[in-house]
Amino acid sequence: MREVDTVTNEDIRRALLSVRPDDAARARMLGHIRAAAALEREKAPPPRRRWRRGVLLAAALGAAAGLTAAVAAYETDFFGLWRTDLGRTELEIPKVEADGGITYRVEERERISLQGLAGTPEHQASREWEDFLEQYDPDGTLLEAVGNGPTGISDAYDAYLCYTPEMAEKIDGICAKYGLRLLGPATVEEDVRTLFARTGTGDVCAGSGSNTPWSGYWYRDGTFLFEGAVEQSGGTVDYQFSRAVKGSFGSTPLYLSGIEDYEQWSYTTENGVELLLANDHASKALIIADRERSFVTVNVLGDWSAGTFQMSDRDVEDFAEAFDFTAVP
């Protein structure tokens, strides 16, 4: 490191301008983009990277226009994290080794539903789909056969990452069984305020404090997910906000080390919305709201720049006040 008194814009500009792809990387990226563009023009799904079961399980978020919304009855005594549980599973965790190779280790994780509480059609559907995925194509033979090519499956099933017609048929069966609708294709939105407008919701980031949403995606029924950060206690707490509209079939679980690791408590916001808060004091906190027409989960990731997760229960309550949950009925 050199000794300097000040760093000028020119120093930074010069350093950043030295970053550039070499010719091989430039050609490689263009080739992949052109291949994906060709597929897009044929109305086929673009090539997918790193098809692994862990990614497949995590990538889709469910729902479609819902009419079966069970009216939210807040039963605080029974509204615990365990009511979102989908059971434990083994997950392949990718790790890039020092030599650039990728290895996978298998770890057990708890899955919780982002779609609804146990007993609801949304939760039952998620569990049935998870059970199906557990036993389907266990050695990845079918996935390997499909590769990065087009699957020929309608974009109505995009949210579930089906790669065989059999998987799409299973989705149809689950939807029929539980009276749910497909989510359909997602729309990526760089401006989250536009996302709110498109989904007919209010500004959920208009709570107290500085809450900056980054970007997200939404479905035609009003289901959405976006990410952002809240300035709090001298740091920046990153989060992911998921809203799953009831009556739709969403399939994305959230993975936890174990529900028993979480301290849980009920909390009522200053504007009267009842929440379940959970904090494992080690890696993340969760905020869950069972609203009349949707099920809301906020995955609180903490301040990444701090290196460790450091949020007290009071911090989590203050964080919850940075949102206006009345904006997402």
Next chain:
Amino acid sequence: MGPDLSTDGELTDIYNRQVDAVYRVCYAFMKNPADTEDLVQETFLKLLTSGRRFDSQDHERAWLIVTASNACKDALKHWWRRREDLEACQAQAPPFEVDGVLSAVLALPDRYKDVVYLHCCEGYSTPEIARLLHCPQSTVRNRLARARRMLEKSL
């Protein structure tokens, strides 16, 4: 009117115009060539599927930079992504020299990087960055000031 990406030629034109800037932004966040290439591709695919039209090449460039920045933030925090994977990725050697200033810039917290890049490398003013990133001007000013202090301290 911006490019219509309905032909390979138009797509290649915009790629050749903007790939260096998009690559720089993605590398600043991802800090390894493999993930950077993934995110560059993702950014151009977002452009392709967005149907965006731009008033000028400056507008096109700004959109790509902000989209790349957001895509990287998303990738770094997706549900399944784990911090140790990213750190292990950094062992891959980049195709360019990483000097002290660049190392210090790469070590900045992620939330400062897009602001620093847009200001120092692209020459945007504080109000322009605030509009691009949809955040208050005070936030941009604070982040630039904090980033500069961190850089001076680390160097």
